[in-house]
Amino acid sequence: MKLAEYLTIADRHEVFAERLAEVATDDYRFHFSAKDNLCSTEFQARAGSKILDGYRPPFDATAVKKMRDEGGLLIGKTNMDEFGFGTFSVNSAYGVPKNPFDPERSCGGSSGGAAAAACLLPGHVALGVSTGGSIACPASFCGVVGFTPTYGRVSRYGLIDYGNSLDKVGILSRTAADVRQFLPAISGKDERDPTSCAQPALDMSGKVAEVAVPAELTQNLSPEVEKCFNEALQKLADLGIKVRRLSMPSLKYAISAYYILATSEASTNLARYCGMRFGVRNEDFDKSFNEFFAKTRSADFGEEAKRRVLLGTFSRMVGFRNKYYMKALQVRQLIISEYNKIFAECDAVVSPTMPFLPKRFDEIAAMAPLEIYQADFLTVPPNLTGMPHVSVPCGYHQGLPIGLQAVAAQWQEGKLVEFAENWEANSEYIFPEVSL
Numbered sequence: 208m209k210l211a212e213y214l215t216i217a218d219r220h221e222v223f224a225e226r227l228a229e230v231a232t233d234d235y236r237f238h239f240s241a242k243d244n245l246c247s248t249e250f251q252a253r254a255g256s257k258i259l260d261g262y263r264p265p266f267d268a269t270a271v272k273k274m275r276d277e278g279g280l281l282i283g284k285t286n287m288d289e290f291g292f293g294t295f296s297v298n299s300a301y302g303v304p305k306n307p308f309d310p311e312r313s314c315g316g317s318s319g320g321a322a323a324a325a326c327l328l329p330g331h332v333a334l335g336v337s338t339g340g341s342i343a344c345p346a347s348f349c350g351v352v353g354f355t356p357t358y359g360r361v362s363r364y365g366l367i368d369y370g371n372s373l374d375k376v377g378i379l380s381r382t383a384a385d386v387r388q389f390l391p392a393i394s395g396k397d398e399r400d401p402t403s404c405a406q407p408a409l410d411m412s413g414k415v416a417e418v419a420v421p422a423e424l425t426q427n428l429s430p431e432v433e434k435c436f437n438e439a440l441q442k443l444a445d446l447g448i449k450v451r452r453l454s455m456p457s458l459k460y461a462i463s464a465y466y467i468l469a470t471s472e473a474s475t476n477l478a479r480y481c482g483m484r485f486g487v488r489n490e491d492f493d494k495s496f497n498e499f500f501a502k503t504r505s506a507d508f509g510e511e512a513k514r515r516v517l518l519g520t521f522s523r524m525v526g527f528r529n530k531y532y533m534k535a536l537q538v539r540q541l542i543i544s545e546y547n548k549i550f551a552e553c554d555a556v557v558s559p560t561m562p563f564l565p566k567r568f569d570e571i572a573a574m575a576p577l578e579i580y581q582a583d584f585l586t587v588p589p590n591l592t593g594m595p596h597v598s599v600p601c602g603y604h605q606g607l608p609i610g611l612q613a614v615a616a617q618w619q620e621g622k623l624v625e626f627a628e629n630w631e632a633n634s635e636y637i638f639p640e641v642s643l
């Protein structure tokens with residue numbers, strides 16, 4: 208199989224390989240890609256959705272612009288679940304990216320194409336986006352480093368919103384050294400995103416000396432993941448890192464709270480796709496507004512997007528709002544305070560990144576939506592609370608990668624970068640080779 212078949216780049220497959228050759232010229236220092244929900248000139252930005260087919264942004268997202276300013280060449284856009292709705296990248300209107308370790312299996316999602324690109328291309332930096340785990344999950348399935356900064360650390364300007372209070376732009380790459388180099392480059396206050404933050408400034412120093420392992424995050428793991436994670440804890444201890452076992456009772460509400468908040472925000476964000484302003488335009492202008500909008504949205508939103516519009520609209524409705532949306536906001540605060548209690552004494556919370564090995568596509572097809580949502584129980588907590596987290600390759604089972612996730616307190620990215628570097632220095636990462 209060739210590179211493009213793995214990645215299913217969402218726009219102009221051929222450009223990826225062509226552009227790689229250009230990097231060799233003196234004009235560019237490195238190559239990078241952007242997830243398809245990050246706007247850029249030169250490429251369409253479709254966020255994996257048919258409804259945005261043909262949308263060519265006339266501007267760069269801030270993160271993309273900053274990578275270009277560093278001397279990077281944008282080689283393409285990477286495939287993803289439609290608007291970020293998914294865990295396996297199978298919800299794209301533009302094909303499904305394949306796992307570099309086994310093409311019968313998923314890359315994870317929703318930044319699946321980004322993780323595959325980071326894995327398959329040496330020296331590549333992939334910009335990804337996480338709302339509820341979409342950087343960590345695919346990083347884990349593709350055996351790369353996936354770094355999600357604190358909410359607000361990187362500007363969201365030019366990002367096609369999923370959930371505005373949850374979305375974060377981050378980095379996927381083969382090595383933690385790229386995070387050390389490029390996180391400062393893309394971070395910082397941006398007047399075009401009022402939620403981007405200048406304070407506290409990014410501090411790339413810091414060290415993880417003690418980690419916490421909540422019991423809630425070591426249950427419901429597949430035997431392979433459980434074994435690998437226990438070995439990882441032993442390895443951390445051997446590296447002189449203290450491991451403390453504890454409990455975070457509020458985590459049992461994390462998935463419910465996340466899916467209520469994320470879909471509530473998503474359902475309002477998707478309102479703008481009505482077939483008139485962006486992308487696909489149907490020509491039935493003689494119809495009433497309702498008919499016109501309903502026709503476009505019925506035809507061009509995928510099944511998962513529709514499910515989320517329904518769920519999110521319901522959770523915000525008068526009569527249900529207090530029971531669901533407001534309650535979910537309270538749960539979010541509860542989990543933040545539980546994390547903060549732990550961070551008063553420990554540097555990071557560690558767990559596996561995903562509870563199972565990269566799934567085969569036939570297994571995914573047999574999963575019910577709720578089962579897929581549940582699979583995010585390890586990656587959702589740091590995302591719900593806006594805390595920085597990193598997934599690093601933890602080990603391998605029968606040639607398939609397993610991820611280790613570390614979460615730090617807000618604004619403490621430096622500790623996680625050190626943790627990822629330390630882990631990497633004491634591990635051997637494997638990257639499959641494919642022809643370009």
Ligand code: GLN
Pocket residue numbers: 290291292293294316317336337338339340341342369469583
């Ligand atoms: N799997 C989660 C969801 O479907 C997270 C996806 C994301 O971070 N974009 O919402």
